[in-house]
Structures are given as C-alpha cells and as structure tokens.
Amino acid sequence: MRLSRYFLPTLREDPAEAEVVSHKLMLRAGMIRRLASGIYSFLPLGLRALRKVEKIVREEMDRAGALEVLLPLVQPAELWRETGRWDHFGKELLRFKDRKDHDFCLGPTHEEVITDLVRREVRSYRDLPLILYQIATKFRDEIRPRFGLMRGREFIMKDAYSFDVDDQAAEKSYRLMYETYERIFNRCGLRFRAVLADTGAIGGSESHEFMVLAETGEDVIASCPKCGYAANLEMAEAVSREAEEDEAEKPLERKATPGVKSVEDVAAFLGVPARKLVKTLIYLVDGRPVAILIRGDHELNEVKLRRALGAEQVEMADAETVERLTQAPVGFAGPVGLSGVRVIADQAVRGLKNFVTGANEADAHYVNVNHPRDFEIEAFYDLRNVTEGDLCPRCGTPLELTRGIEVGHVFKLGTKYSEAMGATFLDEKGRERPMVMGCYGIGVSRTVAAAIEQNHDEHGIIWPLSLAPFQVILLTLGTDEDLMQVSENLYRALEAEGLEVLWDERPERPGVKFKDADLIGIPYKLVVGKRFKKEGQVEVKERRSGETRTFSPEEAVNFLKDEVKSALGQG
RNA sequence: CGGGGAGUGGCGCAGCAUGGUCAGCGCACCUGCCUUGGGAGCAGGGGGUCGGCGGUUCAAAUCCGCCCUCCCCGACCA
Numbered sequence: 160m161r162l163s164r165y166f167l168p169t170l171r172e173d174p175a176e177a178e179v180v181s182h183k184l185m186l187r188a189g190m191i192r193r194l195a196s197g198i199y200s201f202l203p204l205g206l207r208a209l210r211k212v213e214k215i216v217r218e219e220m221d222r223a224g225a226l227e228v229l230l231p232l233v234q235p236a237e238l239w240r241e242t243g244r245w246d247h248f249g250k251e252l253l254r255f256k257d258r259k260d261h262d263f264c265l266g267p268t269h270e271e272v273i274t275d276l277v278r279r280e281v282r283s284y285r286d287l288p289l290i291l292y293q294i295a296t297k298f299r300d301e302i303r304p305r306f307g308l309m310r311g312r313e314f315i316m317k318d319a320y321s322f323d324v325d326d327q328a329a330e331k332s333y334r335l336m337y338e339t340y341e342r343i344f345n346r347c348g349l350r351f352r353a354v355l356a357d358t359g360a361i362g363g364s365e366s367h368e369f370m371v372l373a374e375t376g377e378d379v380i381a382s383c384p385k386c387g388y389a390a391n392l393e394m395a396e397a398v399s400r401e402a403e404e405d406e407a408e409k410p411l412e413r414k415a416t417p418g419v420k421s422v423e424d425v426a427a428f429l430g431v432p433a434r435k436l437v438k439t440l441i442y443l444v445d446g447r448p449v450a451i452l453i454r455g456d457h458e459l460n461e462v463k464l465r466r467a468l469g470a471e472q473v474e475m476a477d478a479e480t481v482e483r484l485t486q487a488p489v490g491f492a493g494p495v496g497l498s499g500v501r502v503i504a505d506q507a508v509r510g511l512k513n514f515v516t517g518a519n520e521a522d523a524h525y526v527n528v529n530h531p532r533d534f535e536i537e538a539f540y541d542l543r544n545v546t547e548g549d550l551c552p553r554c555g556t557p558l559e560l561t562r563g564i565e566v567g568h569v570f571k572l573g574t575k576y577s578e579a580m581g582a583t584f585l586d587e588k589g590r591e592r593p594m595v596m597g598c599y600g601i602g603v604s605r606t607v608a609a610a611i612e613q614n615h616d617e618h619g620i621i622w623p624l625s626l627a628p629f630q631v632i633l634l635t636l637g638t639d640e641d642l643m644q645v646s647e648n649l650y651r652a653l654e655a656e657g658l659e660v661l662w663d664e665r666p667e668r669p670g671v672k673f674k675d676a677d678l679i680g681i682p683y684k685l686v687v688g689k690r691f692k693k694e695g696q697v698e699v700k701e702r703r704s705g706e707t708r709t710f711s712p713e714e715a716v717n718f719l720k721d722e723v724k725s726a727l728g729q730g
Numbered sequence: 731c732g733g734g735g736a737g738u739g740g741c742g743c744a745g746c747a748u749g750g751u752c753a754g755c756g757c758a759c760c761u762g763c764c765u766u767g768g769g770a771g772c773a774g775g776g777g778g779u780c781g782g783c784g785g786u787u788c789a790a791a792u793c794c795g796c797c798c799u800c801c802c803c804g805a806c807c808a
Contacts, residue, residue: 168740171757172742302806461805475805637766637767638766667769
C-alpha cells in the first residue's frame with residue numbers, strides 16, 4: 160500500500176477525549192474515530208489490526224472443529240422472556256419496538272438465539288457434540304462506556320457455544336476451548352493468564368477468564384508463583400486463619416470519638432492498628448439489610464457476598480437505611496446492641512480479641528469488644544478481598560497481585576439455557592435429555608486495545624508481528640529518481656514475497672516519516688535514503704528493539720521475508 | 731443514576747469573574763520559495779452559527795434559565 164493513497168489521519172497531539180494509552184494511540188494512529196459515547200468507527204489501519212485478531216481466532220476455532228455461523232444482532236423479546244433474562248438483564252440490554260409494536264433488543268450475547276437454533280435442528284445424540292461460533296457485533300448499553308475500545312457499547316466479539324450429551328462430554332468441550340484460547344492468545348503475541356472467574360449475568364457453574372497482563376487493566380488477578388493457582392480478585396479465596404490471640408478479654412468500654420469515622424481516623428485516634436478494628440457495613444441483599452463485619456484492614460468483596468448468601472443483587476445500603484437500623488449517623492455502626500438485622504462476618508474476624516467497633520451512636524466507638532461475649536454472629540464466610548501477602552489457598556505460598564484486561568471468558572453453562580428453552584435430544588436409549596452447554600467469548604476489538612496497552616512506548620504502538628496491520632513500512636527519505644526507483648523495486652519484491660508493506664513515498668521530511676512509522680507501530684522499518692546514495696545500502700530497523708541492520712536491497716528482502724515467516728511460524 | 735470536569739475552525743488550547751476592534755494562538759490544511767536521516771524555515775491564504783434554544787442588554791463567546799453532548803470517579807462486563 161502506498162501511503163500517499165492511504166487513509167491514515169495521524170494526530171500529533173493526544174485528543175482530549177482519551178485517557179488510557181491504547182485509546183490515545185488508536186486515535187492518534189488513525190485507527191479509530193468516535194461516533195458516539197462507546198461507539199467507534201474503524202479506519203483502514205484499525206480494521207487491518209482487527210482483522211488480524213479475527214483471522215487468528217477463526218483459524219484456531221476452525222482447527223478445534225467449531226463451526227462458524229452468523230446470528231442476528233436484533234433479537235425478539237420472546238426468546239429472552241423464555242429464559243427470564245428479558246426482566247433480569249437490566250438496562251444494558253437495549254430494548255426497542257418495531258413498527259408493529261413488538262419488543263426487540265440488540266443482542267448483548269447470543270445464548271438465546273443459538274439455543275433456539277439448536278433446539279429446532281438437533282434431535283439426536285448422534286449430532287453431538289456441536290460447537291458453533293460467530294464473530295460479530297454486540298451491543299451492550301453500558302452504564303459507563305470508557306477507555307475507547309476497552310469498554311465500548313458496540314464491540315466485536317467472538318462467541319462460541321458448545322452442546323454436549325452430558326457433563327463429562329461438556330467438560331471435554333470446555334477443555335478444548337480453554338486450550339484453543341491459549342493458542343489464540345499465544346499467537347496474538349500477548350502475555351496473558353487464565354484465571355478462575357465469577358460467572359456473573361451469563362450464569363453457569365464454572366468459568367475462567369483470560370487476562371492480558373497490563374498495569375492499566377481494570378481487573379486484579381491473584382496468582383500463586385509456585386503452584387499456578389490464579390483467580391480474579393473477585394474469586395480469589397482468602398485464607399483467613401483464626402486469629403490466635405491469647406490476650407485476655409478486657410471489659411467493654413465506650414469511648415468518645417467526635418467526628419472520627421473512617422478506619423484510618425479511628426485507628427489513629429485510638430492509637431490501635433487497623434487490624435484491631437472491625438467495620439460494620441450495612442448492605443441491601445436482594446433488598447433486605449444485612450450487617451457485615453470486616454476487619455479494619457480488609458476490604459469487602461461484593462461478589463463473594465452475593466455468592467455466600469445466594470443472592471441476586473447486593474448493594475451498599477443508603478444512608479437513610481443505615482441510620483434507621485443503627486440509630487446513628489453513617490460511620491458509627493457496630494454489632495453490639497444491633498437488632499433487627501442479620502449479622503454475618505468475614506472469616507478473619509473470628510477469634511479477634513478486644514477489638515474496636517462503632518457504638519451505634521454518633522461520635523462514639525466501643526473498645527475491647529469480644530465475640531461472642533458482646534454480640535452474636537449468624538455465620539462466618541470468606542467475604543474479603545485477598546491482599547498482597549495473603550497465602551495461596553492451595554499451597555500456602557504468598558500470592559502475587561497483578562492487573563489484567565479481560566479478553567476472553569469461558570463458561571460451563573450446564574443445562575441452564577437448554578432446560579429453560581427445551582433444547583433436548585434423544586440419547587441412545589431413546590430418553591429425552593437436555594443438552595449440556597458451554598459458552599466462550601473473546602472480545603475481539605478489546606483484544607486489539609489490550610495488545611496496545613501491553614505493547615507501546617513513548618513513541619507509539621509496538622505491534623506484535625501477528626497483529627500488525629502491516630509487517631513492514633518502507634520509508635523513502637527523499638524524492639530523487641534513483642531512491643524512488645529502488646524503493647519501488649523493494650516494494651514490489653516484498654509484496655511478491657507475500658509481505659504486507661506500507662510504502663511511505665510521501666514528499667515529507669524524514670522526521671515526519673519516522674514519527675508516523677513509530678506511532679503506528681509497524682514492526683519493521685525499511686529505510687532507503689542517504690546511505691543508499693552513498694553506499695548502495697538500505698537499513699532495516701526493528702520497532703521494538705530499535706536494532707538496525709544494513710543490507711543491500713536484495714539482502715533486505717530476504718532478511719525480512721525470513722524474519723516474518725519464522726516469527727509467524729509458517730513456511 | 732449519583733459525584734466531578736468540559737464543550738470556542740480538523741486537533742490541542744487562550745479569551746469568559748471586570749459584557750463593547752476577542753473571534754485569537756500553536757499544530758494541521760492550501761499556494762509559492764526553500765529544505766530533506768527523527769514532527770524544518772519564510773511569505774501568502776482558506777476555514778469558526780464560540781454545543782443548542784430562549785432570556786437580560788443599545789450591545790453576549792462573556793450574564794441568567796432550560797436542554798444536548800463528551801470526559802473522569804463508583805455499580806456492569808468481552
């Protein structure tokens with residue numbers, strides 16, 4: 160591609176609308192433009208990168224025996240009512256009516272559609288297992304879209320669904336997809352990790368997320384450097400050994416703490432460490448208030464709370480509810496004397512001695528509180544976030560916390576959808592049974608953004624070769640005849656070798672060309688300039704390392720061909 | 731939705747508390763000259779309903795009201 164004929168509107172400055180590096184760079188590199196909040200157009204360069212991810216995904220899904228389909232974006236409400244999700248999915252399901260006043264939605268995911276398709280067409284165990292997938296646009300009316308392609312409302316996703324005869328067979332499909340995902344992200348050249356995850360709105364019994372490791376990731380991953388245990392912070396098991404404090408229980412005492420509310424302030428005011436405080440959080444669990452006790456230096460994990468109580472929804476209680484329950488302003492809640500509400504506690508609270516709690520009274524705390532002497536706890540659960548230094552639940556090694564971007568998610572769905580929608584088959588004995596399902600997503604457009612988050616420097620993007628929109632950028636520094644001639648020959652020779660080349664033959668000064676080339680992150684620069692005029696040599700400069708090699712034009716073509724082909728692992 | 735911030739040529743911004751040559755700067759764009767190994771220089775030039783509607787006033791980018799859009803922090807997720 161000749162750059163002078165290409166549509167590549169690069170920006171010298173960071174657009175004000177972008178915050179994170181991938182968003183800034185995609186705008187600056189002329190890959191995307193925003194149409195509305197969370198909705199982006201792909202420009203030619205951005206589309207090429209997107210297609211690279213799609214191609215890898217498609218090849219690996221096909222290799223795994225999955226079959227590609229294309230399902231509608233617009234879906235009738237009836238299907239969603241069958242599974243109950245029409246009412247449960249929330250506002251991110253964008254609903255609308257057609258001219259005949261029928262309810263429709265834009266598909267945020269396709270379990271209903273695919274299950275409908277399969278239940279109509281598949282009758283026999285002989286047709287299973289079946290894995291279908293598509294690469295298509297999804298729409299989720301996110302509460303707050305942000306970070307460009309990282310959290311858009313409209314985005315490209317690969318979603319796959321497996322149908323099996325029983326749990327054992329479904330397990331095989333799940334493993335197959337898991338391994339396929341590992342292959343996909345390896346081929347994308349990304350550093351990633353698969354972690355245990357919460358199943359959220361999709362449901363199901365077990366799931367893993369594939370996280371691209373990046374400092375700017377929205378998720379926190381707890382992983383064990385020794386045994387390989389890795390989980391999303393939402394799911395990471397906190398090992399809380401019972402506090403073995405042998406101090407004697409001291410008498411309960413009320414202390415005035417005027418205006419002192421936060422854990423840090425209370426700890427400082429009373430001169431005790433935060434771990435000797437117990438905070439009392441009032442939550443609404445499916446609408447009913449629950450008091451939750453958490454050690455002062457720990458954080459409540461809402462996903463764990465929801466799972467522990469088998470609830471659909473948990474949220475912090477509003478100030479009014481807190482005040483009504485505790486008879487005190489927010490910040491002074493405590494379990495002692497608290498009535499009319501369930502009281503549960505995190506494991507780490509068990510066995511604590513002589514701790515501090517709110518006194519359910521403005522400007523006062525209790526010290527030397529002891530359980531069960533001073534109050535009752537209905538039950539203990541693991542309710543807190545793992546923190547740096549917590550031990551691995553499997554092997555006891557200290558866990559490490561890192562950040563990641565979720566680019567893939569695999570779920571075991573069981574029979575949730577097949578039973579709700581009557582997707583059944585006849586087994587070899589003629590019995591009707593529900594299919595056991597799994598579903599598997601990859602955020603294709605998000606993967607492009609994640610790749611940039613993980614691969615950039617102060618000059619711009621540094622594409623992994625497998626995702627690069629072009630493999631080589633040919634820079635002609637100068638406009639004289641012989642430079643143009645040798646450049647054109649190089650351009651043709653490289654294309655003839657099957658390489659993807661962007662030829663910058665614009666009448667721009669060298670600095671401009673180098674800056675643009677760095678910005679758009681093409682892995683190899685092939686420079687034809689002064690050195691060619693003097694010595695007949697051209698240069699190949701690697702974007703990532705900055706390493707430069709000098710060749711004759713013919714050698715340069717061979718070198719690039721070999722580099723690219725061997726890096727992509729193909730002949 | 732709650733909290734914070736912002737809308738001024740394509741991009742980045744100044745100007746608004748003290749209404750009146752304030753429609754301006756840098757980059758980008760067009761023409762010419764010149765220059766050509768890391769976003770050159772000179773000269774000339776095109777382009778803006780100052781987010782929208784309404785109001786106050788002799789006069790509004792500037793003051794008032796309503797609305798729209800975008801960004802950031804929380805609940806959602808590929």
